[in-house]
Amino acid sequence: MISHQDIPALIQDACSEHPSWSRAAGRLMSIAENSSTETAHLLAALTNAAEPRIVLGITGAPGSGKSSLTNSLITAFRQQYPERRIGVIAIDPSSPFSGGALLGDRVRMMNHADDPLVFIRSSATRGNMGGITLGTLGVLRVMGLIGCDLVIIETVGVGQSEFEVIEIADMTAVVLAPGQGDTIQFLKAGLMEVGDLFIINKADSPDAERYCTEVANALRYLASAKGSLEIVQPFLVSARLNTGILQLLEHIEIFSQREQANWLCKRRAKMHARIKRVIFEEARKQIEAAFEAIAYTDPIDHIITGQSTVATVIDRLVKQLASQIR
Numbered sequence: 111m112i113s114h115q116d117i118p119a120l121i122q123d124a125c126s127e128h129p130s131w132s133r134a135a136g137r138l139m140s141i142a143e144n145s146s147t148e149t150a151h152l153l154a155a156l157t158n159a160a161e162p163r164i165v166l167g168i169t170g171a172p173g174s175g176k177s178s179l180t181n182s183l184i185t186a187f188r189q190q191y192p193e194r195r196i197g198v199i200a201i202d203p204s205s206p207f208s209g210g211a212l213l214g215d216r217v218r219m220m221n222h223a224d225d226p227l228v229f230i231r232s233s234a235t236r237g238n239m240g241g242i243t244l245g246t247l248g249v250l251r252v253m254g255l256i257g258c259d260l261v262i263i264e265t266v267g268v269g270q271s272e273f274e275v276i277e278i279a280d281m282t283a284v285v286l287a288p289g290q291g292d293t294i295q296f297l298k299a300g301l302m303e304v305g306d307l308f309i310i311n312k313a314d315s316p317d318a319e320r321y322c323t324e325v326a327n328a329l330r331y332l333a334s335a336k337g338s339l340e341i342v343q344p345f346l347v348s349a350r351l352n353t354g355i356l357q358l359l360e361h362i363e364i365f366s367q368r369e370q371a372n373w374l375c376k377r378r379a380k381m382h383a384r385i386k387r388v389i390f391e392e393a394r395k396q397i398e399a400a401f402e403a404i405a406y407t408d409p410i411d412h413i414i415t416g417q418s419t420v421a422t423v424i425d426r427l428v429k430q431l432a433s434q435i436r
């Protein structure tokens with residue numbers, strides 16, 4: 111068991127050049143995720159720690175190549191910036207959609223396992239409040255502590271997790287690939303709206319060009335529907351052949367420099383959205399639990415027999431619920 115008294119020594123260790131640094135960093139990340147009293151101590155101790163310069167969220171359909179692309183980006187980043195550290199948080203191995211993707215992700219990124227300037231963290235989503243959000247935020251702070259310049263958060267683009275990731279990331283890349291479902295489907299799922307950057311992976315496959323045009327059209331349509339003048343062009347890359355990756359990294363850098371002035375503002379707005387969502391989630395759970403506990407058959411009978419109106423019954427039930435919630 112780690113106690114909060116161990117935290118200063120772990121922090122010191124994680125920042126050192128001693129071989130145990132990565133183990134110490136991993137233990138700090140576990141504390142950050144566990145949502146215990148130690149978590150609060152850790153976050154307090156990290157208040158002044160540097161934050162990663164760029165937090166890039168990568169989302170997209172299962173199998174579109176997010177892990178392969180992350181792996182290529184790590185290689186390109188390490189070539190481009192030999193002195194800088196890069197962190198990866200691979201989220202959602204427990205998702206039924208990813209079918210044990212954790213192992214695959216690990217294998218795909220394994221060729222960086224011995225590089226001290228690459229830190230890879232697999233983060234399981236738990237059923238806790240806020241899902242990935244709160245724990246991952248702490249993990250990010252530890253990534254900042256150990257000097258990660260760029261942090262990539264990879265998530266499975268199904269369900270809630272991609273929207274949570276967007277609340278944490280400074281920029282979000284949506285990875286699409288030919289044969290991974292049609293663009294209309296992604297439009298419907300809202301994926302297109304959340305991306306700052308669209309990457310069409312598997313450029314080496316025969317219908318990649320056609321698919322890229324299809325996505326470009328969908329993005330143009332979305333931009334005009336929103337009245338936006340800025341049209342985002344999809345990026346065609348192949349993680350397998352390593353084509354377009356350096357240009358992609360350059361683009362990420364340019365985007366981050368352009369947006370950096372707004373990031374504090376953006377981070378604030380995202381924090382607001384995040385806190386609001388977590389509170390609403392918690393409130394909903396409490397309301398549901400309270401609702402199960404109250405007897406509402408009598409009032410319903412009163413409606414049916416005409417003794418009460420729906421509005422008065424609802425009004426009374428809402429007041430009753432509100433009085434029961436802490």
Ligand SMILES: Nc1nc2c(ncn2[C@@H]2O[C@H](COP(=O)(O)OP(=O)(O)OP(=O)(O)O)[C@@H](O)[C@H]2O)c(=O)[nH]1
Pocket residue numbers: 170171172173174175176177178179208211214215218266267311312313314315347348349350351
């Ligand atoms: N042809 C081709 N195949 C690729 C490319 N990139 C990845 N793949 C293949 O696509 C499959 C899925 O790749 P992953 O990187 O695991 O995809 P992912 O999006 O991380 O998958 P999940 O984590 O399960 O959602 C693997 O079989 C890869 O070898 C590419 O550029 N071209």
Ligand SMILES: [Mg+2]
Pocket residue numbers: 176177178211215264
């Ligand atoms: Mg993956």
